[in-house]
Amino acid sequence: MFRRWARSVPLTDQDKQALAALPWSRRVYARDAYLAREGEPTSVCTVLLDGFAFRQKLVSDGSRQIISFHIGGEFLDLQNCLLEVADHNVQALNRASIAAVHKSALLDLMTARVNIRRAIWLDTLIDSSIFREWVVNLGRRDARGRIAHLLCELADRLQASGIADGEGYDFPITQEQVADATGLTAVHTNRTLQSLRKDGVISLSSNRLVILDWDRLTEIGDFNERYLHHSV
Amino acid sequence: MFRRWARSVPLTDQDKQALAALPWSRRVYARDAYLAREGEPTSVCTVLLDGFAFRQKLVSDGSRQIISFHIGGEFLDLQNCLLEVADHNVQALNRASIAAVHKSALLDLMTARVNIRRAIWLDTLIDSSIFREWVVNLGRRDARGRIAHLLCELADRLQASGIADGEGYDFPITQEQVADATGLTAVHTNRTLQSLRKDGVISLSSNRLVILDWDRLTEIGDFNERYLHHSV
DNA sequence: CGTTAATTTGAGACCATTCAATTTCGGTGG
């Protein structure tokens, strides 16, 4: 998290110590476990330490829309600081460990320290930018484009956070989850992934994603990393 | 804007005066005029005083996705405070007057005044929540649902901001713009609106929207106002 | 009252869905 923030906000050692000194409580969640539920009052903010998580909303016919994926080092719910009721669900994607702190403690620290205040606000603003890009992805791209774009985003974020390990990426997301994130069905997601594989753009199997032709994938997904605001 | 904020953050008269005392510059934009362009460096934050505006992104094939609509009293680009480059475009929907202030002035005021700081962050967090709901709208609802949901949201926000005037709403959004916001084509938007009219749910013509059966419309659009966080 | 933008209509094509059934994979216990 510090590494990510350091790209834009100059945190001092004091800032880092103050943040680390908060009364964090750690916890491990099993796959698919709910970290937060829509409609519940908010109390804490949560950093994902290890594993993957995602946010989602359920619609009246029972189907699910995934709104974002999260990787280690990212906050899952900073909006809880000011919003009293959760407006969406948060679930662990695989076995995930987190650290949670009461929102009032975080708010106090934000009052005391400008840099942390800025870093946290910036975090929520970048989240927001990613949501906007997802709106575009769902609204104006076909199946190939949507999936290609999602893969580009995840690869880019994994790379930027240093979680990637050379050849390819750890990719624990099922095809059904990709479908729920891209507004498609699992069946069509499957066929679309096959078509990307057949074209030699990606290789995806056993929870491992290798991007064989990055330029091609960004072209298919119309991907431009600007919205991720890596350098503010 | 003060009215909107008052629902959640207790602004004092001093807060309001300090905000009003900033070096605002007013300006009027014609229909479709660009207030901001993707890729440009950011410098100011803008309040929409009168009229409508929307944010959009263009994709590689030339089509446009509208990301949000804005009505009088709303900030259009608070993210500019911390993001150096705009990641989307902002356009006036009809003749719109705005007030802009340099982002550094706003940041300074936020440093000085907790309430304003909270109100502004909250504003961006609610924006974010609306983007999330749009992701759900585009990903998991059919044409009728998407359009019904959009109408519910706009009606609810117009009502909440006191812009509504009894019978129906001023609705200067063209069918093509509704299409660009819902990820549909103008043709299909037209047919879907007709079907909603035929069912006696809405009446929409000459820039005037009347919701004849609110319960029915919210049911079709699977609309739940929670995500608007009217009461925090 | 003329001109342009916006809305409306029709018909055919296509992308994605639905519904089932089958195969493969990952993990578990014998």
Add this chain to the structure above:
DNA sequence: CCACCGAAATTGAATGGTCTCAAATTAACG
């Protein structure tokens, strides 16, 4: 180490919602 199991991935065929491409009609505006 293999047999087994449920989850995940894959396949097929038919259906359908939405798109595309024009063209016609209506509304808005100076």
